Amino acid sequence: MSADRLRLGMVGGGHGAFIGAAHRIAARLDDRYLLTAGALSSNPDIARASGAELGLDPERSYDNFGDMAQIEAGRQDGIEAVTVVTPNHLHHAVCKVFLENGIDVICDKPLTTTLPDARDLLAIAQQNDRLLGVTYTYTGYPMVREARALIESGTLGAVRLVQVEFAIGWLSAPLERDGDSKQAAWRTDPAQAGPSFVVADLGTHCFHLAEFTTGAQVAAVSADLSTFVDGRRLEDNANLNLRFDNGARGQMWASMVAAGETVGLRLRVYGERGHIAWHQHRPDELHLAFNDSGKRTLVRGGPDLSEAARRATRIVAGLPEGYYEAFANLYRDYADLIESRKDGTAPDPLALWAPQAEDGVRGLVFVEAALGSASRDGAWTVLSLDA
Numbered sequence: 001m002s003a004d005r006l007r008l009g010m011v012g013g014g015h016g017a018f019i020g021a022a023h024r025i026a027a028r029l030d031d032r033y034l035l036t037a038g039a040l041s042s043n044p045d046i047a048r049a050s051g052a053e054l055g056l057d058p059e060r061s062y063d064n065f066g067d068m069a070q071i072e073a074g075r076q077d078g079i080e081a082v083t084v085v086t087p088n089h090l091h092h093a094v095c096k097v098f099l100e101n102g103i104d105v106i107c108d109k110p111l112t113t114t115l116p117d118a119r120d121l122l123a124i125a126q127q128n129d130r131l132l133g134v135t136y137t138y139t140g141y142p143m144v145r146e147a148r149a150l151i152e153s154g155t156l157g158a159v160r161l162v163q164v165e166f167a168i169g170w171l172s173a174p175l176e177r178d179g180d181s182k183q184a185a186w187r188t189d190p191a192q193a194g195p196s197f198v199v200a201d202l203g204t205h206c207f208h209l210a211e212f213t214t215g216a217q218v219a220a221v222s223a224d225l226s227t228f229v230d231g232r233r234l235e236d237n238a239n240l241n242l243r244f245d246n247g248a249r250g251q252m253w254a255s256m257v258a259a260g261e262t263v264g265l266r267l268r269v270y271g272e273r274g275h276i277a278w279h280q281h282r283p284d285e286l287h288l289a290f291n292d293s294g295k296r297t298l299v300r301g302g303p304d305l306s307e308a309a310r311r312a313t314r315i316v317a318g319l320p321e322g323y324y325e326a327f328a329n330l331y332r333d334y335a336d337l338i339e340s341r342k343d344g345t346a347p348d349p350l351a352l353w354a355p356q357a358e359d360g361v362r363g364l365v366f367v368e369a370a371l372g373s374a375s376r377d378g379a380w381t382v383l384s385l386d387a
Contacts, residue, residue, distance in 0.1 A: 004032075004339075005031065005032060005033055005034045006032060006033045006034070006080045006081055006335055006338060006339075007033075007034060007036040007037075007077065007078070007079045007080045007081075008027055008033040008034060008035050008036060008079060008080070008081050008082070008083065009035075009036060009037040009038055009039075009068065009072060009079035009081070009082040009083070009098075009103075010023070010024070010035060010037075010038040010039075010040060010082065010083045010084075010085065011038070011039050011040075011065045011068070011082060011083070011084050011085070011086055011090075011094050011098075012039075012040065012041070012084065012085040012086035012087075012090070012094075013038075013040055013050075013083070013085040014038075014040035014041035014046050014047060014049075014050035015040075015041070015046055015049060015050045015053060016182075017085065018183070019085050019108060020040070020085045022323070022324065022327060023083045023085055023106075023108070023135070023327070023331075024054075024083075025324050025327070025328075026324055026327035026328040026330070026331045027083070027328075027331045029314075029324065029325065029328035029331070029332075030328060030331070030332045030335070032331065032332060032335040033081070033331065033335065035054060035056070036056070036057075036060060036077075036079050037056065037057075037060035037061070037062065037068060037072055037078075037079050038050070038051055038054070038056055038060070038061055038062065038068070039061075039062040039063065039064055039065040039067075039068045040054075040061070042064075044063040047061060047062070047063055048061055048063075060072075065093075065094050065097065065098075066097055069082075069097040069098045069100075069101045069103065070097075070101060072101075072103065073101035073102060073103060078103075079103060080103065080104060080338065081103065081104040081105070081106060081131070081334070081338060082098045082103055082104070082105055082106070083106045083107075083108075084098075084105060084106070084107040084108060085108045087186045087192040087193070088110060088112070088113050088192060088193050088194050088200070089113055089191065089192045089193070089194060091107055091108075091110075091111060091112050091113070091117075092112045092113075092117040092118075092120070092121060094107075095107055095111075095112075095121050095124075095132065096120070096121060096124060099121065099124045099125050099128050099130050099132065100124060100128065102128060102130065103130065104130050104131040104132075104133075104334075104338050105125070105130065105131065105132050105133070106131075106133040106135065106331070106334055107132065107133065107134055107135070107360070108134075108135050109134050109135060109136055109204055109205070109208075109360065109363060110134075110194075110200045110201075110204050110360065110363050110364060110367065111132075111134050111357070111360025111361065111363060111364060112194075112360075112364060113193070113194025113195065113200075114194065114195075114364065114368075115361070115364040115365060115367075115368050117364075118357075118360055118361045118363075118364040119361055119385070121357060121360070122357040122358065122360075122361050125357050126357075129341070131334060131337055131338055131341070131356065132356060132357035132360070133330065133334045133354060133355065133356055133357075134355045134356060134357065134359055134360035134363070135327070135330055135355070136204070136205060136208040136209070136212075136355045136359065136363075137205075137323065137326055137327050137330065138205060138209055138265060138280065138326065139208065139209060139212045139326075139330075139353070139354075139355060140312065140325075140326035140327060140328070140329035140330045140354075141278075141280075141283050141312070141321075141326040141329075142284075142300045142305075142309045142310075142312040142313045142321070142329075143278055143283060143284060143285065143286040143298065143300050143309065144209070144212070144213060144267075144278060144326075145306070145308040145309050145311075145312050145353065146286050146298060146300075146305050146306055146308065146309035147213045147267070147269070147276050147278055147286055148212060148213045148215070148308065148353075149306035149307075149308045149309065150276060150286075150288075150306070151213060151214055151215060151269060151271070151276070152215060153306075155271075155273075155274075155288075156269065156270070156271025156272070156273055156274050156275065156276065157271040157272030157273040157274075158246070158271060158272050159214045159215075159216055159244070159246060159248045159269055159270070159271050160247075160248050160249070160270050160271060160272065161248060161249055161250065161268075161269070161270035161275075162210050162214060162216075162242065162244070162248060162249075162250035162251075162267075162268070162269050162270075163250065163251055163266075163267070163268040163269075163270075164206040164209055164210050164250070164251075164252050164253075164266070164267050164268075165206065165252065165253040165254070165264065165265070165266050166202040166203070166205055166206050166253075166254050166255075166263075166264065166265045166266075167253060167254070167255045167258035167261045167264040168202070168255065168256050168258060168261055168262065168263055168264065169256075169257065169258050169259040169260050169261045169262070170184075170256055171184060171188070171229065171236060171256040171257060172228075172229070172256075172257045172258075172259040173229070174229050174230075174231065174232065176188045176189075176232070177231075187201060188232055188233065188234055188236075189233070190233055190234060193234065195234075195367075195371060196234060196235065196367050196370070196371055197232075197234035197235055197236060197256070198225075198234075198235050198236050198237060198238050198254050198255060198256050199223075199225065199235065199238050199254060199366075199367050199370045199371070200363075200367050201254075201256075202238075202254040202255070202256070203238055203240070203252065203254040203366070203367070203370065204363040204366060204367065205265070206252050206254055206265075207252070207362075207363060207366045208355060208359055208362075208363060209265075209267055210242070210250060210252070210267070211362070212353075212355075213267065213269060213276075214244070214246075214248070214269055216244040216245055216246040216248055217244065217245045217362075217383075218242050218243070218244055218245075218250070218366065218383055219243050219244060219245045219382065219383060220242075220243040220369075220380050220381060220382045220383065221240055221241070221242055221243075221366065221369050221370050221373055221380070221381055221383065222240065222241040222373055222378045222379065222380050222381070223238060223239075223240045223241075223369075223370040223371070223373040223374040223378060223381075224238070224239045224240070224374065224378050225237070225238050225370070225371075225374040226238075226239075228257045229257065235374075236255070236256045236257045237254070237255040237256070237257055237258075238252070238253070238254045238255070238370065239251075239252075239253055240252040240253075240254075240370060240373075243380070263280060263281075264280075264281070265279070265280035266278070266279050266280070267279075273290055273291065273292070274288060274289055274290030274291065274293075275288070275289055276288055277289075283300075283320075283321070283322060283326075284299055284300040284301075284317070284320055284321060285297050285298070285299055285300075286298045299317050300313055300317060300321065301313055301315070301316050301317025301318070302317060307350070308350055308353070311348075311350050312326075312329045314328075329354075330354050330355070332351075333350075333351040333352075333353065333354035334351075334354055336348055336351040337351050337352070337354070361385070362383075365383045365384065365385055366383060369381045369382070369383045369384075
């Protein structure tokens, strides 16, 4: 093991879990981490079998995350960071115990199921001077970072309109009832997912993407939430109007019942002089259009892109990059932040673009505001950290 690799643990993400595998791949792309320990399932047999599949030392393949946190914190060669990829309802308890044991945390989104729990984790991370990363993956794409850099530079002029959508057809049918989809079962179960399904799962990605690229914050929301599949206990479609703190207006559509759609994530931002458009199906492209100079397309790897986009680019233009590479950009940013703290040096400012605890808290502010608005027939609801 290279001396400069960070020793990484994982909670959740055992055999057959897509998101756990995605995190592990992302962590290894830059060779900055080595998976060293894990509590990979709440089922001890699955946890141990998953640890064996991944080559973990049996002594460091744990049956529960509490033991893992305490034992690893006491080892001279204990883990330095942990990835949390459990169902949502466990995020608070898992993150809390590792942060309190002095271990940096990288948590899948949403950070928690409630705003008070998210605020609690933010306070614990600050008190213990630990990183608490929240993996809003799509902000790791080079051309999303180019969009932010362009908007920050004033290329579009003042932002006026934001359109963002995340539409999937995956759960147009009640797959949670057939017993074959563990993902569908827990994501639609209020006891595990929390009080929201599609707003917390897809809407928070849209929310963070809009704020990340524009630099503006959503100040108020009017939400129309629907449950189209009979018997489903949480909303599976969301249409939301947004008001931003800079006066801009926006619309968001998040859906798990958009039949025929496969991860249709789209962003458009309109300023005084022109607009940008990004579509995850063609992630290496960023489209620009201006009233006075026509349309053009920027391509990842091109010579005239911002430092932010170049830093997030891994291979030459023409060879496509995608989801794993975007994920890996966040893991590289987190490694930079952890190492700079250890070394007592200032981190690369662009590493600070990676979403952290404050972003996770704002995601829960948004979820609570959207649910509150929907309960009052779409009444405009202010986003408040004090909610």
